[in-house]
Amino acid sequence: MEEIKALEKILVKDLVKIYLERRALARYSTQCRQGEECLVLDRVTFSVKPRDFTCIVGPSGCGKSTMLRILAGFEEPTAGQVRIDGKEVTGPSNRHIFVFQEDGLFPWMTARENIALGIMNHGLKGHERDEKVQEYLEMVGLADFGDHYPHQLSGGMRRRAEVARALIGEPDILFMDEPFGALDFVTRLQMREEMLNVHAMFDTTIFFITHDIDEALQLGDKVIVLGDRPSRVKADIDLQFPHPRDLSAGELKDIRKGIYFLLGLHSSL
Numbered sequence: 145m146e147e148i149k150a151l152e153k154i155l156v157k158d159l160v161k162i163y164l165e166r167r168a169l170a171r172y173s174t175q176c177r178q179g180e181e182c183l184v185l186d187r188v189t190f191s192v193k194p195r196d197f198t199c200i201v202g203p204s205g206c207g208k209s210t211m212l213r214i215l216a217g218f219e220e221p222t223a224g225q226v227r228i229d230g231k232e233v234t235g236p237s238n239r240h241i242f243v244f245q246e247d248g249l250f251p252w253m254t255a256r257e258n259i260a261l262g263i264m265n266h267g268l269k270g271h272e273r274d275e276k277v278q279e280y281l282e283m284v285g286l287a288d289f290g291d292h293y294p295h296q297l298s299g300g301m302r303r304r305a306e307v308a309r310a311l312i313g314e315p316d317i318l319f320m321d322e323p324f325g326a327l328d329f330v331t332r333l334q335m336r337e338e339m340l341n342v343h344a345m346f347d348t349t350i351f352f353i354t355h356d357i358d359e360a361l362q363l364g365d366k367v368i369v370l371g372d373r374p375s376r377v378k379a380d381i382d383l384q385f386p387h388p389r390d391l392s393a394g395e396l397k398d399i400r401k402g403i404y405f406l407l408g409l410h411s412s413l
Contacts, residue, residue, distance in 0.1 A: 190368055323352075
């Protein structure tokens, strides 16, 4: 195998993850039995360039979220290497921010207060802190909703507030685990546009998990396709196409079709 160049932002080489299955009832047919060692990630290898918007797609249960937690330092791999900026990942970093699938806003805090948590340890106080929070409220289209509590915001607004909280600390890497999965179709389209704007504005490497192939192709500079567990990389695709992207024609149409075939979704074409 060709050596991955050390000047890449994120290096993942021969990543293996095995865990002990604790569930008595399987959620899907390929799940290991209770008490068995279960191989989830099988020698996964890829690299990510600085500022890349990388999307990961793959079937449910293939280990996408597990891999993301390993990259972010929340879990240890069983074997293999994970390096960021040439250094082995040994735990979470305040320069690497994680946006989870679940709604992560504190319900007893306003949108403004939730976003301010992102710079709690940055030494900003008073007017300087308030100005920065307001700047990020405006950036995600919540300028008039800063004093609203999460239950007063729509699902899309809550996601925008979470993105603002993640970005206000000016992270080096933004890890996002299916952040738009619970949103309706129209709101998802709006959030995709927001993410493209965010990526254009910031010097941030984004690592984004999604089940939606079209979402990955519309957002990503790179799309990595994982197969069923034990999961390996089935495709590593660089997308050097301008935005907005038309997935219904040309090379992107062929790439889209190819990903569907890789995931065994022939009937969807």
